[in-house]
Amino acid sequence: MxxxxxxxxxxxxxxxxxxxxxxxxxxxxxxxxxxxxxxxxxxxxxxxxxxxxxxxxxxxxxxxxxxxxxxxxxxxxxxxxxxxxGLLPEREADRTFALSIALTGEDFVREIHDTHHPIAVSLTYENQRPEAARRASDFRDNRLPKFLIWYENLIENNEDAAGWLVGPRMTYVDLGLYQTCRGLAHAFPNAFDRAMGEAPQVGALCRAVAAHPAIAAYRESPRALPFTDGIFRHYDELDPPSAA
Ligand SMILES: N[C@@H](CCC(=O)N[C@@H](CS)C(=O)NCC(=O)O)C(=O)O
The missing domain is CATH 3.40.30.10 (Glutaredoxin)
Known part of the structure; x- marks a missing residue:
């Protein structure tokens, strides 16, 4: 246990x-x-x-x-x-790279969090709104597409051509990407939708993870909580409908 x-x-x-x-x-x-x-x-x-x-x-x-x-x-x-x-890649080099991907994923999560808390975690969003607006603007225009294209290229360049980030089968880093995309779809539905136009294989990976029997069963269970006021938060003003 x-x-x-x-x-x-x-x-x-x-x-x-x-x-x-x-x-x-x-x-x-x-x-x-x-x-x-x-x-x-x-x-x-x-x-x-x-x-x-x-x-x-x-x-x-x-x-x-x-x-x-x-x-x-x-x-x-x-x-x-x-x-x-049983969710590690098999090859040693792939395991090392998977850990790099997982750590980079945490960098991404930090940046997502900082769109609504760019100054201090001890302050409320309402106390850092102008800074959050600036930070979110750069996130939408630059950082979000950059991270998603990086993931897209990993899937594209995976020698096993299996639709996963590393190796021939689903590993823990695919689960992480799936969760980040779920969070982004909640927090930044407009910007995420635009960025995903350039990352079709990321979309396919997320659908494949969602269809995994254990994940599908988990999503239906009371153990799965909805997004509320954690890392992935939606504020209309941080996600305008058009890029301009
Ligand atoms: N880099 C750490 C960050 C951990 C972290 O920031 N945890 C949050 C919750 S998601 C927390 O409670 N932080 C308390 C604090 O930083 O004082 C990780 O990935 O685990």
């Missing part, structure tokens, strides 16, 4: 880890969503973050506790779960 720790009310970064656990068919507990009578709740998460469970102390959720191991940082959590769930 693996324990996942993440904020209980948002999909957020925890969702990247959850998808790997789900697709890998791994038994896990989403600890902060459990009741305190089951050893869960936020208090159980803070016990780790505040060092009351001893070393190693993660800086921030998500993190996994797997036996004696405490694994933090989203990309590392995903790689750890992927190793257990």
């Amino acid at each position: 693996i324990d996942l720790y993440y904020w209980p009310s948002i999909p957020g970064r925890g969702e990247y880890v959850r998808l790997v656990l789900e697709a890998g068919g791994l038994a896990y507990r989403d600890v902060a969503r459990l009741g305190e009578d089951e050893g869960g709740g936020l208090e159980a998460m803070f016990a780790f973050l505040q060092g009351r469970r001893g070393a190693p102390v993660p800086f921030a959720p998500p993190f996994l506790v797997d036996g004696d191991l405490v694994v933090s940082q989203t990309a590392l959590c995903c790689a750890h779960a992927a190793a257990k769930g």
